[in-house]
C-alpha cells in the first residue's frame with residue numbers, strides 16, 4: 001500500500017445520482033474470513049470494471065464493511081474513527097442501531113443490469129454470508145423524496161464531493177475510503193399528506209414546488225435543514241455527501257438514507273441535532289412523520305486496500 005500514491009476509491013461513494021439502486025445487507029458466517037477477504041476484493045473489482053462496461057447506464061457501486069465485523073475481517077488494522085452506529089432515542093424520535101456485516105450499494109440507470117449484478121454478488125457470497133435485508137431504490141420524479149420535496153440539493157458538487165466523502169492524509173492507510181451510515185426510514189405518508197403545504201415547507205425549511213430555501217429569519221428552529229446545517233468549532237460547515245433514494249412498495253415506503261463522509265462525526269452530530277434538538281426543545285419535526293427502522297455504520301475502503309489484504 002505504501003507504494004501506491006493514489007489508492008483508487010470505490011466509484012459509488014462519490015457518484016452522481018442514478019435512476020435505480022439495489023441495497024444488499026449481509027451477515028457473515030463465522031470463521032470464513034480467509035475466503036471472505038479475496039471474495040470481497042473480487043466483488044469490488046468486478047463492480048469497478050462494470051462501471052466502465054456499463055458507463056452508458058452510469059453503473060456504479062461500493063462494498064462496505066460493518067463496524068462490528070471489521071476486526072474479524074482485517075484484524076491488523078482499523079480506520080481511526082470507525083465505530084458502531086450511534087443509537088438515539090428521545091420522545092417518539094427513535095434512531096435504532098441495526099448493524100450488518102456487509103453492505104453492497106449498487107446503482108445504475110438500468111434496473112435489469114442491477115438485477116443481474118445483484119444476483120452475481122449473491123452467488124459470489126454463497127457459503128460465506130447470509131443475505132439479511134434487500135431494498136430497491138428509485139429516483140422519484142425530479143429527484144424528490146416521497147414527501148414530495150427535492151432531496152440532495154445542498155449536496156457537495158464537483159470535486160468537493162471527494163473532499164467531503166473520502167479519507168485523506170489524516171489516516172494514510174485508509175486514504176480513498178469513506179465512513180458510511182445507512183438508515184432505512186419508513187414514512188407515514190398519510191399523516192404527512194394531511195398537512196397543508198405551508199406546514200410541510202416549514203418542517204423542511206424549503207418551498208415544495210420550486211425548492212427554494214427559506215430566508216434565515218423565516219426558518220423555524222425545528223426545520224430539518226436548520227437542524228442539520230451545523231458548524232464545527234472553527235466555524236466550518238460540517239458536510240456529508242448524501243446518496244439517499246426513495247425505496248419501497250405501497251404498504252412500506254420511505255427513504256434509504258445513505259451518508260458518505262471522511263469522518264463519522266458529521267453524521268453523528270446531525271442525527272443528534274435531529275433527535276435531541278438544540279438543547280432548547282427544538283428537535284427536527286420531520287421525525288414525527290417518518291420512522292428509522294435500521295441504523296448501520298460501515299467503512300468502504302479503497303479498492304487497493306481490499307486487493308492488498310486479499311492475499
Ligand code: HEM
Nearest residue numbers: 145149150151152153154185225228229255267270271290
Ligand atoms: C437536506 C429530506 C434525513 C442531512 C434535506 C432536504 C430534504 C431532506 C428534502 C432539502 C434539500 C437538500 O438540500 O437536499 C430528508 C428526509 C430524511 C432526511 C426525507 C429522512 C426521512 C436526514 C438525515 C440527515 C440529513 C438522517 C443527517 C443525519 C441533511 C443535510 C441536508 C439535508 C446535511 C442539507 C442541509 C443544508 O445544508 O441545507 N433533507 N432528510 N437528512 N439533509 Fe435530510
